[in-house]
Amino acid sequence: MDIQLTTGVDLHIIATKQFKVTRILVNFATEQRQISPSARNLVANLLVTSSAKYRTQTVLARHLNDLYGASLSGYVSRVGLAHTVRLKLALINDQAAKAPLFERGSALLKELLFNPLVENGAFDAETYRLQQANTIGNLQSWDDDKRFYALKRLQQTYFTEVAELRRPASGTVAEVQNITSQQTYQAYQEMLAHDKIDIVVVGDVDEAAVCQAMRALDFSPRQSPLHQSLLYHQAARQTPAFATEVQPLAQAKLDLAYHLPAYYRQDNYLTAIVLNGLLGGTPYSLLFTNVREKASLAYYATSSLRAFSGEILVETGINPADQTQARALIEQQVADLAAGKFNDAQFQRVKEGLVNQYVTGLDNPNVLAQARLITALMGLEPSQKVAEGLRAVTKEEVANLAAQMTLEAVFLLDGKGGETDGEA
Structure with missing residues (x-):
């Protein structure tokens, strides 16, 4: 089932009784060339760390535990010429829990997406410093994996015509070190206002209730910033x-x-x-x-x-x-x-x-x-x-x-x- 919630925001429901856990995936997509992947990686990490209501990771973790052990993650990825930021929430379905977990989970997503922990036009300073350090640590650990590192360097050698594709979708250590909280908050605002949004819900759900809950997220209309095709064609070289x-x-x-x-x-x-x-x-x-x-x-x-x-x-x-x-x-x-x-x-x-x-x-x-x-x-x-x-x-x-x-x-x-x- 596919529904347009508003212009540029689409909902895709895969209703099935196969699983006792319901997955909600919220995906923000835009052209790679228009953004800083490092800033968006920070945004993904910050959005699943805290909010104005859940001000620390500990408080947020307690709330997830109250949702019968729900799991939450945020990450970035690339799909062809598109850069994506994804939030994923997994909940025991309402039938198994005998509780309105989907409604409560949807409310949590709305809180995280629309009420991040900010002050004076920037992400909370202490939270930002912590997530900046965590992101740098993660990027450094990936480069310590020499198989991953070699594959990254191969792609940098391969791509010649589109500089953005030479940059990892998760950004670089140097960029993350130099990005300010204000710049990251601006990247968040641009993502929320302009990115193409797709929401995928998989589980034993009532489609009408899912539509109602996802409409309550109240995303604004937007024109899709994506090309008609996300495929990338590169001209052949004379020699490798x-x-x-x-x-x-x-x-x-x-x-x-x-x-x-x-x-x-x-x-x-x-x-x-x-x-x-x-x-x-x-x-x-x-x-x-x-x-x-x-x-x-x-x-x-x-x-x-x-x-x-x-x-x-x-x-x-x-x-x-x-x-x-x-x-x-x-x-x-x-x-x-x-x-x-x-x-x-x-x-x-x-x-x-x-x-x-x-x-x-x-x-x-x-x-x-x-x-x-x-x-x-x-x-x-x-x-x-x-x-x-x-x-x-x-x-x-x-x-x-x-x-x-x-x-x-x-x-x-x-x-x-x-x-x-x-x-x-």
């Missing part, structure tokens, strides 16, 4: 970009970014999912079988599909001395896919694994909410017959699509030598 960085590591990270002319919900989208599963996205993949197991050239070797930017990203952890051999073998797996050099049994195992993963996701309310949110942002109806579509993908379709893959960027996080940037 190459970057390397040296850190004191025993295990190097070798990551490759391939352009793949396949995008979310386009005709070859399901073929791209199967292709990625065959390359490195499942335990039956070529990367796992040939690079990790047979050649023993990688501690891990996986791939992931980025369907909003037309990419397949390959991640490996290797011995520094094996980088040349490992890269050659990775590229050989892509060539083998394009040549159709994968057997029928492997192909069927990959497809059935992907179907099982999809079917399992239907039993996860967070997966359902995320899927509906993305289709809403893209202006699409929910997917239909996905399992059948995955099973119908042919070897020829996979090979033809793999033949169109082009290597665009390589990043090596090395444990020896000097630091350089250039062409591969």
